Amino acid sequence: MLWALPPVALLAVFFLYPLVLVGRQSLQPDTGGTSLRPYADVFASAGFREALWTTVWLAPAATAGCLVLGFLLALVIAFVPFPGAKAVARFVDVFLSFPSFLVTLALLFVYGQVGMANGLWTDLTGAAEGPFRFLTTPWGVLLAEITYFTPFVMRPLLAAFAQLDTAQLEAASSLGARAPRIVRRIILPEALPALAAGGSLVLVLCLNEFGIVLFTGAKGVTTLPMLIYSKAILESDYPGACVVAVVNVLLSVGLYGLYRVVSRRAGA
Numbered sequence: 001m002l003w004a005l006p007p008v009a010l011l012a013v014f015f016l017y018p019l020v021l022v023g024r025q026s027l028q029p030d031t032g033g034t035s036l037r038p039y040a041d042v043f044a045s046a047g048f049r050e051a052l053w054t055t056v057w058l059a060p061a062a063t064a065g066c067l068v069l070g071f072l073l074a075l076v077i078a079f080v081p082f083p084g085a086k087a088v089a090r091f092v093d094v095f096l097s098f099p100s101f102l103v104t105l106a107l108l109f110v111y112g113q114v115g116m117a118n119g120l121w122t123d124l125t126g127a128a129e130g131p132f133r134f135l136t137t138p139w140g141v142l143l144a145e146i147t148y149f150t151p152f153v154m155r156p157l158l159a160a161f162a163q164l165d166t167a168q169l170e171a172a173s174s175l176g177a178r179a180p181r182i183v184r185r186i187i188l189p190e191a192l193p194a195l196a197a198g199g200s201l202v203l204v205l206c207l208n209e210f211g212i213v214l215f216t217g218a219k220g221v222t223t224l225p226m227l228i229y230s231k232a233i234l235e236s237d238y239p240g241a242c243v244v245a246v247v248n249v250l251l252s253v254g255l256y257g258l259y260r261v262v263s264r265r266a267g268a
Helices: 005-025 037-044 046-079 085-095 100-111 116-125 138-162 166-174 179-207 211-216 224-234 238-266
Strands: none
Touching: 005 238, 037 238, 046 085, 046 138, 046 179, 046 224, 046 238, 085 138, 100 116, 100 138, 100 211, 138 179, 138 211, 166 179, 179 238, 211 224, 224 238
16 A cells, blocks of 8 residues: 555646646636536537537547558458568557657648649649648548558557467368458457457547647648647637536546457457
């Protein structure tokens, strides 16, 4: 108990206490006193409903894209022999340490308004502007999130595939089973725990993603983290920003609880 006191005290001072301050500020309107008026004002605003809806559909859509793309790429790396497969698998681990805005900047260099793709188009056709402008739309944000978070699905999948008994695959192949059937009947059931754990983690991360939305310059895309930034920094509406932050924290904690349950049941 004595050894546990210092880390618990540090956790309370540097993490729990700021959360308490955010919760208290959300109950203190600019007019003074303590009331639920900030919650009523935020929940009644169209901006909050739009940000909530954008967050609710964007995070699951990005998670679904990561699951599909991550499963296919992990299959290729694990079961299709090609030169440099081990190096690619190691690069997946390195990619996890990259900041999200770095990937977004790379996409801007390629598909931005003055990026390589638009530059090549104008050089070939002589047009004044290129056709690639999707990066500043919700689809551009979706592409950036799928690009960045797919390795978070691939990592547990590659670990699960490394433990798969290859004798089952060889036996199924010798009995005449084709690759799609082997994937569906043998590989996919073994991959489900890793898919569930990786997908739950990606869902939590996408829900709280801020850098990708900011750096894509998608002005029409407002998520809950972006709304917090807008209210606190641009509008100086600190009670409103704290209300949105409380909602975001509750959603994140709920999804993290789901992630823990899924990981525990899956043994991941």
